[in-house]
Amino acid sequence: MNNRIACIAANTFREAVRDRVLYNLIAFALLLTGAAVLVGQISIEIEKLVVINLGLTAVSLFGAVIAIFVGIGLVSKEIEKRTLYTVLSRPVRRWEFIVGKFFGLAGTLVVNTVFMAIGVFLALLYVAHRWQKPDGWVLVALYFIVLQFLIMTALALLFSSFSSPLMSAVFAFALFVIGSFAEDLRGFAAMAKGVTHWLASGAAYLIPNLSALNVISSVAHGEAVAGRLILYNTLYALLYTAMALSGAVLIFQHRNLK
Amino acid sequence: MSAIEILGLEKTYSIGFWRKRPKRALRPLHLTVEQGEIFGFLGPNGAGKTTTLKMLMGLVFPSGGSARILGMDMNDPRVKAQIGFLPEHPYFYDYLTARELLEYYGQLSGMPRKECRSKVEAVLRQVGLPDVSGLQLRKFSKGMLQRVGIAQAILHDPKVVFLDEPMSGLDPMGRREVRDLIQQLKNEGKTIFFSTHILSDAEALCDRVAIINLGELRGVGKVAELTANMHGKVELIWRGAAVPASIRALDAEAYVSGGTCRAVIKEEQQDRAIDALRRDGLPLVSLTPVRATLEDYFMQQLKPAEAPVEVTA
Amino acid sequence: MTASKRVTVISSGLLILFLLGSVLTLGRVDRLRTGSSLQDVLYITSPQTVKRLSLGYHGLMADIYWTRAVQYFGGQHAAGLEQFKLLGPLLDITTYLDPHLVVAYEFGANFLAPKPPNGAGQPDLAVSLVERGIRANPDAWRLYYNLGFIYYFEMRDYAKAAQAFERGSHVPGAHPFLKLLAANMAQHAGDIQMARMLWITTYESSRDKDIRRNAAAHLRALKVDEEVAALEKMVNDYRQRTGSAPTSFAQLISAGMLRGIPVDPTGKPYQLMSGGRIEVANPDDIPFIVNGTPPGYKPPTKVDEKKLDAALPRQ
Numbered sequence: 098m099n100n101r102i103a104c105i106a107a108n109t110f111r112e113a114v115r116d117r118v119l120y121n122l123i124a125f126a127l128l129l130t131g132a133a134v135l136v137g138q139i140s141i142e143i144e145k146l147v148v149i150n151l152g153l154t155a156v157s158l159f160g161a162v163i164a165i166f167v168g169i170g171l172v173s174k175e176i177e178k179r180t181l182y183t184v185l186s187r188p189v190r191r192w193e194f195i196v197g198k199f200f201g202l203a204g205t206l207v208v209n210t211v212f213m214a215i216g217v218f219l220a221l222l223y224v225a226h227r228w229q230k231p232d233g234w235v236l237v238a239l240y241f242i243v244l245q246f247l248i249m250t251a252l253a254l255l256f257s258s259f260s261s262p263l264m265s266a267v268f269a270f271a272l273f274v275i276g277s278f279a280e281d282l283r284g285f286a287a288m289a290k291g292v293t294h295w296l297a298s299g300a301a302y303l304i305p306n307l308s309a310l311n312v313i314s315s316v317a318h319g320e321a322v323a324g325r326l327i328l329y330n331t332l333y334a335l336l337y338t339a340m341a342l343s344g345a346v347l348i349f350q351h352r353n354l355k
Numbered sequence: 356m357s358a359i360e361i362l363g364l365e366k367t368y369s370i371g372f373w374r375k376r377p378k379r380a381l382r383p384l385h386l387t388v389e390q391g392e393i394f395g396f397l398g399p400n401g402a403g404k405t406t407t408l409k410m411l412m413g414l415v416f417p418s419g420g421s422a423r424i425l426g427m428d429m430n431d432p433r434v435k436a437q438i439g440f441l442p443e444h445p446y447f448y449d450y451l452t453a454r455e456l457l458e459y460y461g462q463l464s465g466m467p468r469k470e471c472r473s474k475v476e477a478v479l480r481q482v483g484l485p486d487v488s489g490l491q492l493r494k495f496s497k498g499m500l501q502r503v504g505i506a507q508a509i510l511h512d513p514k515v516v517f518l519d520e521p522m523s524g525l526d527p528m529g530r531r532e533v534r535d536l537i538q539q540l541k542n543e544g545k546t547i548f549f550s551t552h553i554l555s556d557a558e559a560l561c562d563r564v565a566i567i568n569l570g571e572l573r574g575v576g577k578v579a580e581l582t583a584n585m586h587g588k589v590e591l592i593w594r595g596a597a598v599p600a601s602i603r604a605l606d607a608e609a610y611v612s613g614g615t616c617r618a619v620i621k622e623e624q625q626d627r628a629i630d631a632l633r634r635d636g637l638p639l640v641s642l643t644p645v646r647a648t649l650e651d652y653f654m655q656q657l658k659p660a661e662a663p664v665e666v667t668a
Numbered sequence: 669m670t671a672s673k674r675v676t677v678i679s680s681g682l683l684i685l686f687l688l689g690s691v692l693t694l695g696r697v698d699r700l701r702t703g704s705s706l707q708d709v710l711y712i713t714s715p716q717t718v719k720r721l722s723l724g725y726h727g728l729m730a731d732i733y734w735t736r737a738v739q740y741f742g743g744q745h746a747a748g749l750e751q752f753k754l755l756g757p758l759l760d761i762t763t764y765l766d767p768h769l770v771v772a773y774e775f776g777a778n779f780l781a782p783k784p785p786n787g788a789g790q791p792d793l794a795v796s797l798v799e800r801g802i803r804a805n806p807d808a809w810r811l812y813y814n815l816g817f818i819y820y821f822e823m824r825d826y827a828k829a830a831q832a833f834e835r836g837s838h839v840p841g842a843h844p845f846l847k848l849l850a851a852n853m854a855q856h857a858g859d860i861q862m863a864r865m866l867w868i869t870t871y872e873s874s875r876d877k878d879i880r881r882n883a884a885a886h887l888r889a890l891k892v893d894e895e896v897a898a899l900e901k902m903v904n905d906y907r908q909r910t911g912s913a914p915t916s917f918a919q920l921i922s923a924g925m926l927r928g929i930p931v932d933p934t935g936k937p938y939q940l941m942s943g944g945r946i947e948v949a950n951p952d953d954i955p956f957i958v959n960g961t962p963p964g965y966k967p968p969t970k971v972d973e974k975k976l977d978a979a980l981p982r983q
Contacts, residue, residue: 100462101463104462105463108448108459111450111451111455112450115450116450179442179444179445180446180447180448182409182412182440182442183447183460183504184460185412185413186412186413186435186438186439186440187435187436187460187463187464187511188432188435188436188463188464188465189463190671191675278732281735281736283698284735284736284739285731287739288735302691306697309698323700325700326697326700329696329697329700330697332689333693333694336686336689337686337690339682339686340683343679343682343686344679344683346675346679347676347679347680347683350672350675350676350679351416351676353414353415354414354415355415430671432671
């Protein structure tokens, strides 16, 4: 069982790596980090601020785009191209397929993030000429970004297991945007009354709370991130991801592959 | 133990968004395939062949009925290790090389890594692709892809092989090669179940065939017996430029080309026709029985008004 | 159970389990983040930049910032911090994104102008905000009213207050009090009647919960101020009539001046102190009162929301 999952994961990773689109996105993100260095030269004090803010935002946005686009193709493309049929006619369980795909893409995103992070740290070194202690928190911000990716990947996989690539993209992007404003949605819900209040609160808790995983601006100001926050955010991301994956497994289990 | 037992498999789809209309893709199908046979599953496009195969593979869930493969229920995971499947118009991960693809499939089938390597080379040679293991699949021609498809279906040495339209898109040479390959597999003791709408292939290869149309089984049996049931015709060739009126009166198809005439008449009428030629003084060149082809049988079975022919199962 | 059924059951169970887990964990994360989220809110302080970034969806962005302003003020209020430095910029951005969000200007008028802990203590900022609102919404009579309000209460500039009320009274649909306020300003500026009229107008014309609650609390405090002044006058009259100060309300009752023991709006009896002063039993329970507090009394720096809620009429 584990062997098959690892096999599918490795194959997914290989596919992502050989897909040239990925390289373009990474290159673009690195370019953006470079641009941040230039932009930051407006004022010496805010150089570092701009590098971290722009760099991390680029990593977060581009990674999300990759997570969504590749994630959606994970199942839909396989059905479209009928590669799935030959896989499932073997002793591979349907759920193993989903889980393997997830780990493959997650692995790709982690590796991606590592490369982009190197770019950000190099830019940081360039503008500040040395690393300082608060820079360690940038690593935490990156870790949170990776957690965001896990959630987006699982969601893209979930949508991909039952709807067409176009609709999956729409849903996934919508959730990404709404999830970034999750705290505001909860604010709305708090102000509403009656049925609206319950509906909005329900929605606010169901959508992925990506805003909670965004500590970019506080890290840019050199602020520390509380240990308990790290713990609970990790827990939340893992639970939410697992929930989306369970959904994907459930749906895929019953899907007629016409 | 039969290789495949299909026990009333059926599939009905609901079409439409608001008012769901049922569409019967496959009526309850009963079919048995013995081990070591090459079994042809024939029918026009949209007859239900692919639906049947997909149900057997567990890709589509039947509306009713069940099936057993090698004595085990078709959904049993142990079955999957003993079968191979080639889907219609297959398409593979085009960023992989042939070797990488087959090794991937081999590992998924549970083959240990070392064994994988050697088997992959062997099977590529067997399907006639000895030199391409390092080439990316996106560069393969249709015929090469088809062969890779067969390779992945037989890589793990399955006992039963399912092929959906294995000859589609191949040129005559490619078709010949695939035919030889299928025969080879039979010689290895495997059971082959393949669907096709090209009757000449089925005629040449199959031990038995089933004909399906509009989701319904129209006939099952050995090729020879199915065609033998049809009333035979004889072909008459004589030298001359004219077709005697008496022959024309027999309601036969007659062709004249150059100095030779050719007519196809019913077997019972052959004596009368020979007499007619003798009377008119036209020299007989040959008298040959024309065997009904599978195509004739097929076209006859497709006529909806007639009841399906039941021969030996 | 077939393998397929097993997978279905297990994955359904896991789905529900993880869903509950993620909701619970999210609650925890929320509690940990309440303080830090505000920094993110105002990372971008330039209204123009925010407008550009909202890609045309200004209305929605305005609503989002408005929500944050309300949450923030609520949060700050409860936390008792004396510096609302972010409220002004928040409202600036909100109104820049949507100049017609009248309630945002009102909110600014009610909570930017007063001194801490009841507000940000920035009346000038409040005035410029409301003036901007008036320019964008000349038909919103409430804004003129809010302007007059700030001038009256926080800046004690009665002339400008009258001017604002006068301008507003011409707008169709304006509250009739505006004309009265403008007309009486010259003579009665500083009177308790003026104050009451103003707070009633605020209470009746606003639909915002925080603003109404604030106004109700002020009205209640005015009532206490009046009652304390009336009671002290009564004590004085008694002393003049009988030659000695009363020592308890019972004496006033038997003198026919009172019908029963007077109670304050919280239901507790007023205290008659030696020297003829009247005090409320617990001044902390009734925010905003001026009379009836013990000498040297300092109102609490933290305004308790529950005490404010008590001022609202019971639903």
